[in-house]
Amino acid sequence: MSELRRRVDAITEAADSFRVRAFFTGEKEILEAGKFSKEEYERYLDYLLEDEFRRRLVLGVIREGNGLTIDEIAHRAEFSRLEVIRHINALRYEELAERKSDGLVVAKREEQRKVPYEKIKFIVEGGLCTGCGGCIAACPVYAINFINEKPVIDEDKCIGCGICNVHCPRTFFPISLIRESLKGSPVDVETEGVSFYRQAFTAQTAKEKVKQVCQDGGIVTSILAYLFDRGMIDCAIGVRKADEEWRTQAALVTNVDELLGIAGTKYTVTPSISLLEEVKRRGFRRVAVVGVPCQIHTVRKAEVYSSELLSFLGEIVVLIGIFCMENFGHTALREIVEGRLGVKLEDVAKFNIEKGKFYVHTMSGEERSIPTKEISVLARHACHYCPDLTNELADISVGSIGSSKGWSTVLIRTKRGEKIFEEAMKEGYLIANSLPDAGMELLQKLAKGKRKRNLEALSERAKEGKYATLIV
Amino acid sequence: MIVVRVKCTGRVDVKHILEAIRQGADGVMVVGCHPGECDFGDGNMKARQRVEFAKKVLDKVGLGGDRVNMYNVSAAEIGRFRDAIMDMIEKLKKIGPNPLRG
Ligand SMILES: Cc1cc2nc3c(=O)[nH]c(=O)nc-3n(C[C@H](O)[C@H](O)[C@H](O)COP(=O)(O)OP(=O)(O)OC[C@H]3O[C@@H](n4cnc5c(N)ncnc54)[C@H](O)[C@@H]3O)c2cc1C
Ligand code: SF4
Numbered sequence: 001m002s003e004l005r006r007r008v009d010a011i012t013e014a015a016d017s018f019r020v021r022a023f024f025t026g027e028k029e030i031l032e033a034g035k036f037s038k039e040e041y042e043r044y045l046d047y048l049l050e051d052e053f054r055r056r057l058v059l060g061v062i063r064e065g066n067g068l069t070i071d072e073i074a075h076r077a078e079f080s081r082l083e084v085i086r087h088i089n090a091l092r093y094e095e096l097a098e099r100k101s102d103g104l105v106v107a108k109r110e111e112q113r114k115v116p117y118e119k120i121k122f123i124v125e126g127g128l129c130t131g132c133g134g135c136i137a138a139c140p141v142y143a144i145n146f147i148n149e150k151p152v153i154d155e156d157k158c159i160g161c162g163i164c165n166v167h168c169p170r171t172f173f174p175i176s177l178i179r180e181s182l183k184g185s186p187v188d189v190e191t192e193g194v195s196f197y198r199q200a201f202t203a204q205t206a207k208e209k210v211k212q213v214c215q216d217g218g219i220v221t222s223i224l225a226y227l228f229d230r231g232m233i234d235c236a237i238g239v240r241k242a243d244e245e246w247r248t249q250a251a252l253v254t255n256v257d258e259l260l261g262i263a264g265t266k267y268t269v270t271p272s273i274s275l276l277e278e279v280k281r282r283g284f285r286r287v288a289v290v291g292v293p294c295q296i297h298t299v300r301k302a303e304v305y306s307s308e309l310l311s312f313l314g315e316i317v318v319l320i321g322i323f324c325m326e327n328f329g330h331t332a333l334r335e336i337v338e339g340r341l342g343v344k345l346e347d348v349a350k351f352n353i354e355k356g357k358f359y360v361h362t363m364s365g366e367e368r369s370i371p372t373k374e375i376s377v378l379a380r381h382a383c384h385y386c387p388d389l390t391n392e393l394a395d396i397s398v399g400s401i402g403s404s405k406g407w408s409t410v411l412i413r414t415k416r417g418e419k420i421f422e423e424a425m426k427e428g429y430l431i432a433n434s435l436p437d438a439g440m441e442l443l444q445k446l447a448k449g450k451r452k453r454n455l456e457a458l459s460e461r462a463k464e465g466k467y468a469t470l471i472v
Numbered sequence: 473m474i475v476v477r478v479k480c481t482g483r484v485d486v487k488h489i490l491e492a493i494r495q496g497a498d499g500v501m502v503v504g505c506h507p508g509e510c511d512f513g514d515g516n517m518k519a520r521q522r523v524e525f526a527k528k529v530l531d532k533v534g535l536g537g538d539r540v541n542m543y544n545v546s547a548a549e550i551g552r553f554r555d556a557i558m559d560m561i562e563k564l565k566k567i568g569p570n571p572l573r574g
């Protein structure tokens with residue numbers, strides 16, 4: 001087949017693919033919704049078409065071959081290896097291609113498709129939704145709202161563009177690709193438990209004001225305070241306590257005072273990534289994002305699969321990831337605190353998980369606890385399929401496991417994270433010592449345990465014939 | 473020349489335009505009513521948008537966006553129709569035959 005014919009076939013298929021079609025037909029609705037300007041709309045449509053075009057070129061090569069390796073495909077398509085992997089991941093998810101056990105990639109017939117690609121509804125109904133809020137930020141027509149702890153699509157508004165589906169970390173997740181694009185420096189330490197990192201510390205804030213409000217070592221708040229003080233960010237995304245009974249709210253803060261007001265851990269799922277949309281709406285640009293692993297996953301996936309849209313929303317200065325074993329909905333939290341521990345939510349001053357126990361500290365200075373093992377069943381369903389404890393894809397990961405009380409364990413993973421952390425330290429925002437081996441060993445052990453348990457749960461799910469996130 | 477009659481240009485899809493080119497047509501001329509005179513609401517506006525998109529698509533693969541053009545001609549305007557055809561022929565002469573044919 002001639003080169004031109006191949007390209008024309010690919011572009012014809014691309015122009016007819018559902019995402020491009022829906023985005024193209026939905027122009028009026030998208031512009032009326034006001035999230036994107038006409039110019040952004042045009043640019044995004046062009047990006048979608050180009051992306052789909054290149055994907056179909058890769059598919060064309062796969063169809064012509066009878067089982068090819070990634071390198072062969074890259075060679076024939078004249079694309080970089082990383083780009084080919086990127087497309088193959090998406091083609092596998094869309095069931096247009098598959099990877100056989102010998103590693104060779106073959107095409108699949110479109111009629112065999114089983115998974116619905118257009119919307120995230122099947123993720124939500126299937127109990128895979130983490131509640132990160134990514135789909136809400138991405139939807140071009142504001143069709144998604146977070147109601148009763150989950151995203152709900154307003155079908156009257158939805159134009160079926162499938163962008164929510166691309167942004168969702170639980171439809172498919174390109175972990176190897178993201179890892180490969182993030183590391184790549186010889187000083188990186190690669191481990192089985194906590195993935196790659198450049199440096200590991202145990203650290204504590206040097207600011208008295210932070211100490212009074214923070215969860216552990218106050219590292220998250222200190223780093224953000226440094227970024228605000230130096231004028232390096234316009235805003236930061238986190239989670240605030242919204243009422244006396246510990247309901248939560250996604251928070252976009254714009255200065256240090258507001259930042260201090262959102263410090264501390266809330267064990268409640270909050271769709272804070274949705275606020276990337278507010279960054280744009282309020283005319284901010286440079287944003288730091290704090291999030292649990294699934295939330296950081298969402299942003300990383302968008303960097304790889306929807307960079308154009310993400311760049312309209314804001315410029316990510318740093319991703320600060322907090323460790324997370326599991327998280328709860330508000331109803332579940334109430335059951336734990338009021339039902340199991342017999343404490344009224346409004347009397348709680350602080351929550352904490354330490355050495356396998358969930359602690360509640362009351363306003364009157366009382367302390368109650370329950371083993372985390374006993375409350376795990378109440379965790380959000382999606383948490384049972386999440387392999388990540390230490391926030392493997394963040395720029396800087398922060399948690400308590402491995403450090404003493406009042407200190408934070410910090411894993412510096414990327415160059416960008418390293419620069420910010422070192423500057424914050426130099427400028428007297430925090431103090432840090434290298435993490436003792438015993439701390440790292442404990443962290444590795446728990447991280448491996450979570451990964452093993454939850455990946456097993458995921459494959460169990462697949463065996464039952466339910467959709468299980470494609471982790472590639 | 474092949475003439476395809478449709479009730480309204482709003483029925484013409486990007487897919488139809490591209491398929492015609494894919495099968496070797498030198499060009500596609502979409503002829504519809506004047507803006508604001510569509511019997512079906514905004515069929516001709518949609519058609520213009522689609523033609524613009526098809527142009528973009530053809531440009532991407534180097535076939536030339538000028539192979540497809542939209543003209544607004546009402547049923548009574550014979551002269552205008554002739555001008556449209558002449559314009560289309562001019563444009564196609566400039567781009568040359570469709571390399572996908574033969
Ligand atoms: C649900 C959950 C489970 C966790 N599980 C573990 C664990 O098993 N092991 C461990 O070592 N650490 C865990 N952590 C992390 C730990 O509780 C601290 O958040 C972390 O050590 C940072 O401490 P800090 O003093 O530096 O944070 P601070 O300076 O107090 O800042 C905390 C930041 O986290 C944000 N935040 C609070 N709640 C949430 C939330 N629900 N979602 C997203 N962002 C939020 C706040 O807005 C604030 O910016 C968990 C955190 C959460 C939210
Ligand atoms: S809900 Fe999803 S499919 Fe529907 S318009 Fe929004 S992003 Fe597109």
Ligand code: SF4
Nearest residue numbers: 129130132133135168
């Ligand atoms: S996991 Fe995040 S992106 Fe996916 S459906 Fe849930 S809230 Fe939306």
